[in-house]
Amino acid sequence: MDVRKFVVGLFDDEKVLFPAVKQVRKAGFRIHDVYTPFPIHGLDKVMGLRETSLHTAGFIYGITGTTIALSFMSWVFTSDWPLNIGGKPHLPLPAFVPVTFEFTVLCAAVGMVLTFCYLCQLAPGVKKHHFDARATDDKFVMVIECTSETTEAEATALLNAAGAHEVHTQIAEAGWWFGTYDKEQKLYDESQVKVAH
């Protein structure tokens, strides 16, 4: 259980959202996340997110695939079960290239998809709290976490000043859980809230 208190601000327009994000960060608030109906170029930079290392993981998966494919085929055709195929040498590298290439792509692709799911905490049965369902339609939702330094009142005032047309507070589970969304119906009381410093 990792229940925290969040101030949720809804924006109508990305043009308002961008300066708002900058303003909120400048004021020292902790942005839990920003939920948008479509990907917005440059938002990650404004939010100060670090660049993903997914591509490094992809490179490592790829190079692993190359190594496995090449070494396995070399082992099979030279020592485990040498076959004479059309008088070609036992280690016909050109013939290995297509298979090696495909296996590299397979490893990189599958590995990256799984890593992506892990990083985004996506899996069958895994649930996360939805701050506002309208983030999938036409609203830009900024969620600020209340800490010991930043209070609910301050965050609300700041979001209102930054152009949010609707601001409210939610006490919600911050992490993920297995199961159903029933948990969300249950109201949390303030005593359960953990406050970050």
Next chain:
Amino acid sequence: MVLTAIGAVALAAGIAFLGLSKDEHASTRFWAVLLQNSVYWLLVVNAAMFFLCATTLAWAGWTQSFRRVVEAISVVVIPFGILAFIVLMGLVFGHQHHIYHWLDTEAVANDKILSGKSGFLNPTFFTIWSAITIGGWIFLGWNMRRISREADVQPFTVEEGKKWIFKNTVHASFYIVLFALTVASSIPWLWLMSIDAHWYSTMYSWYTFASSFVAGMALIALFVIYLKNQGHLPYTSEEHLHDIAKFMFAFSVFWTYLWFSQYMLIWYANIPEETEYFKARVWGEYRGLFYLNLALNFLSPLLVLMKAGAKRNYTIVSFMAILIIIGHWVDFYLMVMPKPLGDHASIGWFELGIAIGYVGMIIWFVGRALEKAPLVPMHHPFLKESVIHHT
């Protein structure tokens, strides 16, 4: 300046070598080098217009902030086209049958394969189709540049802008059709593949196209970086460089794909009439260059340009662009030399001199062309898209 001097030195070198060409081997070397360089550099600068037309057809916005650089490179098709035509005509009417074996009428009459191909490989068709091709590239390229200049005059209204973009699209498609009929099919067969007159490969034209296109993108990158460093091109940034470098990276891999597909099918089938092409290149004096070709054009772009940071770094991209241009020059060298010269080809002062001369000419002609038009098409409807471009 210095670059014109390099061109002049190479020209002098060429003239000096001309006197040497009484000997048959020397004259074959002379013409083979001219053929390799004139065709290579012509296809490289011609790739600029292809890039422009392909992005126009795709309604790409990001290219607009540096499109005048691409247009300036495509201007060089005019002098290089004329030079290449002179060289090709010199080959055909100078009866250089050591290079184009199909010019030898006696040999063709006694050769079933060559007489079968004579409907395509004959001086008349060669001359006419080469003239139409080069003339078409020059005319349709000029046409695209003329339309592009209309964006300098005054702002378009929305309706005018739409009409103008549509006009661009239509004229670009003319060029693309011609390109498909020439660079992507018949021209590499005629100019390069017919050197190995008995041999054929259906992959050859695409492979040549990939080679010249990736070198063309490298050339565009070099000019964009140079102008940016000189403080021009205010709206071009590493975002645009990133995309140009992506083209260099992707088409290096594409080139390898075609190169390898051609090699592997021939290696696998192992039919003598096909393997003769690679036998000359893998098992002889060319072995070193053959592997150098792969290292320069596949391994180095693959490993160096893979990281996003490398594609946004002006120094790394400049270095790789120069490497790619040299690499594909070597690739064209391997396409041309082995048949006419056998194991006696060399890369000496003449080969390098002519290549440097061509580089000098590119810099001189592009520099002149850049002066003639504003560097940014201020009223292009897509310009804003390019200014705010984000990769």
